[in-house]
Amino acid sequence: MTAWFEDVLEFGNAIRNNDAMSGGIGPNYPIGTALEIYRNNYRGNLQGALGLAYPVIRQLVGDEFFRMMAIMHIESRPSKSGNLHDYGAELSKFLASFPNAQELPYLPEIAKLEWACHMAYFAADIEPIDIVLLASIAPENQDRLRFLLNPACRIVRSSFPIVDIWQAHQPGMPEDFLIDLDSGPQIALVNRRNDVVRVEALSLPESAWLEEIESGATLWDATAVVLENHPDFDLESHLVNWIEQEILVDFDHEAKEN
Amino acid sequence: MDRRHVLTAAFGSLLAMSLMSGNANAADKMNMEKCWGIAKAGHNDCSSNKSAHSCAGQATKNNDPMDFVAVPKGTCNKIAHGSLEPGKAG
Amino acid sequence: MQPASHFLPVRAGIGLRAQHYEQVLEMLPPLGWVEVHSENFFEGGAALHTLIKVRENYPVSLHGVGMGLASPGPIDHQHLSALKRLCDRVQPAAVSEHLCWNSTGEFVVNDLLPFPYTRASLSHVSVRVEQVQEKIGRRLLIENLSSYLSFARSEMSEGEFLAELAKSTGCGILFDVNNLYVNSKNLGVDPESFIRALPSNAVMEYHLAGHSVRDGCLVDTHSDRVCNEVWDLYRLALQQVGNRPTLIEWDNDTPDLSVLLEEAGIAQSHMEHRHDSMV
Incomplete structure (x- = not known):
């Protein structure tokens, strides 16, 4: 040396x-x-x-x-x-x-959520999804679509109400809150839109669908898995909402290259 | 379940969304502008910052002998542990 | 408003810190330029977008604190790529780093740490400076350090080291006048020979800042106005080296923006009256 x-x-x-x-x-x-x-x-x-x-x-x-x-x-x-x-x-x-x-006992899970927010704050910028191209995909190709999540997007599962705890500690929130730890588990969705990091609670089917998508499942495979356990899962409204919220930011399909 | 039915409905809404997309972009841009300095409840303030980096030496002493505080004393006393007594740790 | 240029004007600027973003963007005070710490804007999001708005109004200098140019191991390519992406987004008027190390290979000390100035360390740092310049496609400015200790093994002074580094790599020199003052008090560095050692044409920027004193040691805390002795040294530098873009840095106990603008005004007036004082 x-x-x-x-x-x-x-x-x-x-x-x-x-x-x-x-x-x-x-x-x-x-x-x-x-x-x-x-x-x-x-x-x-x-x-x-x-x-x-x-x-x-x-x-x-x-x-x-x-x-x-x-x-x-x-x-x-x-x-x-x-x-x-x-x-x-x-x-x-x-x-x-x-x-x-x-x-x-909830501290480690709050820490996990805060780190997800921290990562989201600095995550790479995205271009909004090409909705015109997406809407024009031929019906026979729709089920094989794969969506990409926003790089700021993270799902944090917890056995505690971590979303309520996080929200209560944001600037401008009232100081006299009281949270019951037994109010149930929450699944947090972290995302960034217009430079603002947002945290919201997801239902079980919502988180299941997003996790399927995150792991690379096609649109239909992800939807089928969720519909099996949650027959009233409403793909239509979720798809529109998650595109608007910039949670789904791109898609991968042969049609795109043509 | 009817795959065709589910997907057709979903893509019908996407088509409607794509027809509106010009307006949506304009609205988003306005939100961006307004974002400065406001802290919407439940969201962090978009002008908040995480400027951890500095090229200055530390002005405060951070290595004092640890006056060991073993018990958390923050807002954790507002989080009640249902099965135990509330705010036990606070 | 004239479009923000791609070079630093020979005027006074300020280190722009988070507490002043909003005020500067609203008031647009008549500053020559601003400087920020590169790593605070890596990747995307609110911080970067704020900087891009600032860039629409002022030339921006990107001042790095995390590259560790003299660290023993290989350069951190992830860090370097992030800097490159930031340069592409911001189109800065200058990019600078410090003459220091920060990583043992096992762990990182997130600070600006001095090392022995030897022929061997010079060739090590030269290679790494060239790697950075090649990656970002532009000249890098290297800043002299404030140090609280020096090394028995050093074969040359920091000023000589910087001069050699500029010669071998073509990098520029960012001359921090407060750092020189701190070193003169702490380590007995002779300010005049330091300034003499610097090749004037490689010096591209000055830094000015305040410091504090702890246990008989001057600490470069950037927490006060520039002291009289540092203003004297700055005037000496202006005479010997010439006028250069000059930055007021304030990082701890940051005051009202007006105080920074006042300090910048003093630097500006020293530059304008440089010849008056050359009697």
């Missing part, structure tokens, strides 16, 4: 693991003072990133608890990207085994 690399690795370990450092010089003050500034920046930048990605978790547990949780998270899960917006993908997993959060 090149000699200067060793200095760099030693410096990195001094910041992250509080190791000693021999190759550095701090002429006007002890080297420890310099390292403390770097350690502070390191933790502060990651804490800041977690705070921006998880505003609901932060409100739920309070600033002090959040800070402590963030410090422990940083200890156990280092950053892997120069883009701070990538940091914190595993907070849900971390919370599931975080002893101090065991009283709040």
Whole structure:
């Protein structure tokens, strides 16, 4: 290894693991003072990133608890990207085994939902679906269509009312809410339209259809699977709605190339 | 179930939608403009930001010895655990 | 309103931060240009669309903080591709990064970290600067760092390193005057020889900012007005290097937009009166 690399690795370990450092010089003050500034920046930048990605978790547990949780998270899960917006993908997993959060069993699922929102916020822009082309597809080809979901779109299943909890913590919502955890499980749909990240609750057949589509099923296969268990599933109104909401943003069909 | 019937109905609505699409786009553009600075209940504000990146050093100390707060003290006390007593953790 | 140009005018600009987006877009103050941190606008959505609106009114400089040009491992191609896509969308007037590393290969320290300035590190950084320039298809500006420690292994000064880097890669130099001041106080760097070491024609931009003091060490917190000593150094740079696009940076305890505009006005007037002070 090149000699200067060793200095760099030693410096990195001094910041992250509080190791000693021999190759550095701090002429006007002890080297420890310099390292403390770097350690502070390191933790502060990651804490800041977690705070921006998880505003609901932060409100739920309070600033002090959040800070402590963030410090422990940083200890156990280092950053892997120069883009701070990538940091914190595993907070849900971390919370599931975080002893101090065991009283709040819904936290990991809220974290999963917030990460989906965070990803949606930065997801690539889309072109709206070509509705004229879609509507002109010949009847004999309709059932073999495959739809593509918006890259911002995520479905988060939970055994708790995560959509209600998330909504209650958005800016401008009344502060005096009360949510009954036993009010039932919710399936959240995250999407972004006109730059606004939205979260809404899906019914079972809705989520089943979207998940079929997400996994690459054709229009008819997805619909048939859902109709089997939910005979009153209304494809017509859902299709129109999900295209309007930019949840279905493209389709894949031979007709398109012609 | 009647595959033809389901798909014909759905594509009938898509056709109607495609005939309206010019108007819909205009309405969307107006929404975009109005989006600035408003926070619709239940949606996050589209002007909100996630600017995690800075080239400045941290102004606040983030590595103070941990004054360990073991108990969450936030809005979690407004989420009642039906089978246990409400707000136990808060 | 004249169309926003594809180069940075030799005027003062400000670092545009989220709390001022709306105000700047409404008021459209008479700024020469603005600079933002590239990584805050990667991919799509509200942040990028705001920046595109800003770009319709001002030349935009994209200032990266996450590339880690001196990291030991290979360059992060995902990061580089995201920067390339951002450049394609925004058509910036300048693209810059820092002379620093951020990744050990095992983990990333999301900060701007110094390294030993040696022949070996110079050739390592040169290769990576060239990779970036090739990918984005334009000249990259590299900024000098504020450092809180230096390395016994260094064979040259940071100024000499930057001069060599500019010579070997054709990159430009972003001269952060506050960083130089911080290093002069913390590490005993001589500001005049730093400025002498820089090839004037490679210096493409200045940065000015405030700092704070912690345990006898100056910390580059960008949390205050530019101090008198930094204004003095800036005037010295204007005389020795010449007028260049100059940025006021403020990241922590960000004040009202008017304070930033005031600071930018001071920089502007120093540029306009450069020859007056050359007695």
